[in-house]
Amino acid sequence: MRNPRGSTKVALVEDHLLFAESLEIALGMEGYQVRRIPLPARPSSLGAVLASVLRVQPRIVLLDLDLGAHGNGVRLIEPLAKAGIAVVVVTGSLERTRWGECLRYGARTVLTKTSPLNDILATVRRLNDGFPVIDRAVREELIAEWHQNRVENHEARRRLDDLTPREREVLRQLMQGHQVRDIARINVVSEATVRTQVKSILAKLEVSSQLAAVGLAHEAGWRPSDV
Template identity: 65%
Template structure:
């Protein structure tokens, strides 16, 4: 069990792009005597590497981490390297997706909790970590990991079905994702509407869905992009 440290010796790092929440947490932790730091958030998409380097330089003992750090910046990617660097990562997120919480645990987070919880609940987790106490019971942890595992398997199955599409079917699916109708796709592709309908029928069969809307939803759900994208 980890020995309790004086709160003034415990550096808590807050990584969150919601200013009001982060400021409230910073104030509450400071009043409890912790050494609190807060990092400025990335201004551009895909700039997590710089944020990670800055976080590790602060040598935090505990990190309170949001998952949605501005457009295209997924805080989940920070968990494993922060944990490897010795930080105790607590995810405090606006996401209600419990399978995503399970993913956080899989990557090394000590706990995942919603921002809707009372501020005192977050402070309690920080206190328990500092005291070397558990912050999540086994049943809850196993349930979240199971949800993550099930979702991953489902996603892999959807990706496998998308991989069955021919290049032409991929192109038609891209058109559908852009909201184009069969007649418009046929005109753009210089083929008959009957040909496009046949291709759409094949797409639905391979993806195991019953409608064009469902096919588009499946592709969007896994963040699919065709190997050969079409011009807008």
């Protein structure tokens, strides 16, 4: 359903000041009621940001994903969508699995911050006029990629959970960039002992190199603090 632009509220949730100001000016010139949601100077919960958005009662929200100390903006998508708000993610991330996650939780589309400003404005116009803003096949493909990635990460976490405490410590040190000889020196053991531990790690993770083991851990979101 087409709405007069002057009655359409558009909220911006963006921690990059210059980018937010550019969007605010451009949307204002198009005739929309634009509200830039201020992010607290100190880190706060995303619940506070969500409450600020809902108070504005926007029809459309342009949402960044990486909100610095305030957390991952993807967590705002579902509650905003359930409130009947059209969420457009505008992000610097090029990870298709993150795009798929956004769409899975209710975002209407995902645009990159390198997109021409006119593309962002055109998306807002189409939403305001009641038109779709992403091809259904593209949407389903991105969601499928996210789901497959989630399954693979779950399996990777299962393998990581099979590591012994000592193997987890060795993997943590590999992730920090240490070589086998460094790990042996730090842990006061022989290089042969560390090589045996590394071999066991590779076998359990079903990878063929230390680099692949580190990559798998990063991809699964495993952090040294998990040790």
